[in-house]
Amino acid sequence: xxxxxxxxxxxxxxxxxxxxxxxxxxxxxxxxxxxxxxxxxxxxxxxxxxxxxxxxxxxxxxxxxxxxxxxxxxxxxxxxxxxxxxxxxxxxxxxxxxxxxxxxxxxxxxxxxxxxxxxxxxxxxxxxxxxxxxxxxxxxxxxxxxxxxxxxxxxxxxxxxxxxxxxxxxxxxxxxxxxxx
Amino acid sequence: xxxxxxxxxxxxxxxxxxxxxxxxxxxxxxxxxxxxxxxxxxxxxxxxxxxxxxxxxxxxxxxxxxxxxxxxxxxxxxxxxxxxxxxxxxxxxxxxxxxxxxxxxxxxxxxxxxxxxxxxxxxxxxxxxxxxxxxxxxxxxxxxxxxxxxxxxxxxxxxxxxxxxxxxxxxxxxxxxxxxx
Numbered sequence: 264x265x266x267x268x269x270x271x272x273x274x275x276x277x278x279x280x281x282x283x284x285x286x287x288x289x290x291x292x293x294x295x296x297x298x299x300x301x302x303x304x305x306x307x308x309x310x311x312x313x314x315x316x317x318x319x320x321x322x323x324x325x326x327x328x329x330x331x332x333x334x335x336x337x338x339x340x341x342x343x344x345x346x347x348x349x350x351x352x353x354x355x356x357x358x359x360x361x362x363x364x365x366x367x368x369x370x371x372x373x374x375x376x377x378x379x380x381x382x383x384x385x386x387x388x389x390x391x392x393x394x395x396x397x398x399x400x401x402x403x404x405x406x407x408x409x410x411x412x413x414x415x416x417x418x419x420x421x422x423x424x425x426x427x428x429x430x431x432x433x434x435x436x437x438x439x440x441x442x443x444x
Numbered sequence: 445x446x447x448x449x450x451x452x453x454x455x456x457x458x459x460x461x462x463x464x465x466x467x468x469x470x471x472x473x474x475x476x477x478x479x480x481x482x483x484x485x486x487x488x489x490x491x492x493x494x495x496x497x498x499x500x501x502x503x504x505x506x507x508x509x510x511x512x513x514x515x516x517x518x519x520x521x522x523x524x525x526x527x528x529x530x531x532x533x534x535x536x537x538x539x540x541x542x543x544x545x546x547x548x549x550x551x552x553x554x555x556x557x558x559x560x561x562x563x564x565x566x567x568x569x570x571x572x573x574x575x576x577x578x579x580x581x582x583x584x585x586x587x588x589x590x591x592x593x594x595x596x597x598x599x600x601x602x603x604x605x606x607x608x609x610x611x612x613x614x615x616x617x618x619x620x621x622x623x624x625x
Contacts, residue, residue, distance in 0.1 A: 272458035274451040274474075274483070279458070287578070290523065293455075302455070305488050306522050308561060341487050342471065346554035346623050347561055368552060368621045371563070373527035380489060380528060382552070397468070438619040440549045442527050 269293070270302050306378040309419075310350040311338020312386040313427050314363050319404035320427065321388065322411075323358050326400045330416035336383065336423060337361070337402075351384045359402040360394025363387060370426060372419045373442045381419040385427070385436060418443045450474075451483050487559040490600070491531040492519020493567040494608050495544050500585035501608065502569065503592075504539050507581045511597035517564065517604060518542070518583075532565045540583040541575025544568060551607060553600045554623045562600040566608070566617060599624045 270280050270293035278297025285292055285301050293302040313336055314321035322334040337358040341350040348365055355361050363386035372381045395402040405411075407428050415421045422441065430436045451461050451474035459478025466473055466482050474483040494517055495502035503515040518539040522531040529546055536542050544567035553562045576583040586592075588609050596602045603622065611617045 270455040272453055272455055274453055274455045274461070275449055277453035277458050277460070280455070300449075303521070304524055306524060307486050308489065340484070341561070343485055343487060343559045344556060346556050347552065348554070348621070348623075349556075368619060371528065371549060371552070373529070375525060375527050378524045380522070438549060440529070442529075 270304070273297060273300060274302060275300050304378075306380055308341040308347065308350075309338050309379055309381045310341045310347050310354060311336050311381070311383050311420075312351050312355045312363060312365070313369060313383055313423060314355060314359065314361050314386045314388050316388040316391055316404055319406050320410070320424065321359055321361055321393075321402060321404055323395060323398075323402045324400040325398070325416055327398045332400075333414050333416035334411055334420075335416040336420045338381065338383065338420070347382050348384065351382070351386075355386060357396045358399050360392070360396065361402065362389040362392065364389060367436065368438055369436065370419070370423045371438070371440045372422060374419060375442060381417075381423075383419075383423045451485070454478060454481060455483060456481050485559075487561055489522040489528065489531075490519050490560055490562040491522045491528050491535060492517050492562070492564050492601075493532050493536045493544060493546070494550060494564055494604060495536060495540065495542050495567045495569050497569040497572055497585055500587050501591070501605065502540055502542055502574075502583060502585055504576060504579075504583045505581040506579070506597055508579045513581075514595050514597035515592055515601075516597040517601045519562065519564065519601070528563050529565065532563070532567075536567060538577045539580050541573070541577065542583065543570040543573065545570060548617065549619055550617065551600070551604045552619070552621045553603060555600060556623065562598075562604075564600075564604045 273295035276298040280293040337355040339354040366385040370383045393402045454476035457479040461474040518536040520535040547566040574583045
């Protein structure tokens with residue numbers, strides 16, 4: 264169900280783990296049958312940007328699975344040691360080689376089914392130089408009517424783009440929080 | 445440095461793991477010396493609320509470590525299978541036994557040093573009935589001048605409270621994104 268693998272052995276001591284509800288808890292956890300340590304599993308954050316140049320937004324054609332050959336906003340897993348803003352900037356650099364100035368937080372979208380929270384920031388492109396990394400086949404700017412809506416890789420990306428164009432028409436950008444069913 | 449423990453054994457097969465930079469990566473990861481699986485470690489989300497009743501906010505006196513005996517907003521780790529809003533509501537119920545209606549996302553605070561992202565929502569209390577769980581010594585409503593500022597458990601809680609009272613004075617609640625140094 265979730266992206267995380269089941270824990271079969273204790274990462275601390277290597278003894279077999281078993282799933283049971285620990286004392287003072289109400290959920291099944293992986294508990295080590297050797298050293299007794301409890302290993303928690305929690306949702307992951309995906310961070311990215313909506314890079315904007317004039318009336319165009321930047322999309323990346325994915326060169327990796329899942330969803331190779333479909334278009335995405337630059338985004339990826341938040342790493343230890345970085346903030347959500349630093350992670351969003353890093354992914355924009357890695358996947359598109361774009362130079363951007365980060366703006367406001369724009370969407371916070373729960374993807375409960377896979378245990379993820381996606382956070383997208385708006386970003387102002389500083390120039391149109393692009394230098395996509397190995398995860399990207401091609402990075403390209405799209406006007407709203409040019410967006411390949413039937414070839415978008417993820418529902419969080421689609422929803423973020425829909426909010427972006429709607430807010431831009433409305434003349435005001437909000438922060439959109441929602442769930443992907 | 446981070447809250448997560450180092451991975452010494454492969455959670456999938458139990459063989460020893462070693463930290464090295466895998467091919468096509470640029471960071472050290474725990475890689476299994478047996479089955480070769482890569483085990484990623486990522487920041488965790490803490491979700492909570494600012495429960496409001498009239499001109500008062502609800503704080504909980506912690507009955508657990510860390511920071512036992514200090515005051516906090518109801519908050520805790522986001523679990524697999526729930527959205528950030530569902531998690532914030534659950535923690536409010538578990539730690540304070542308060543009945544609230546969730547309002548807007550209010551703060552998104554990176555605590556990079558410990559690998560956490562804290563998300564707080566404003567919440568309207570539906571009544572003043574409180575029934576704190578075992579993690580809480582006491583739950584109590586505070587007016588701004590009554591808040592025990594020198595006994596607040598976490599800097600994200602302090603900063604969220606400061607933003608709350610400032611925004612309330614200003615007559616408009618925003619979404620505040622920031623880093624805890």
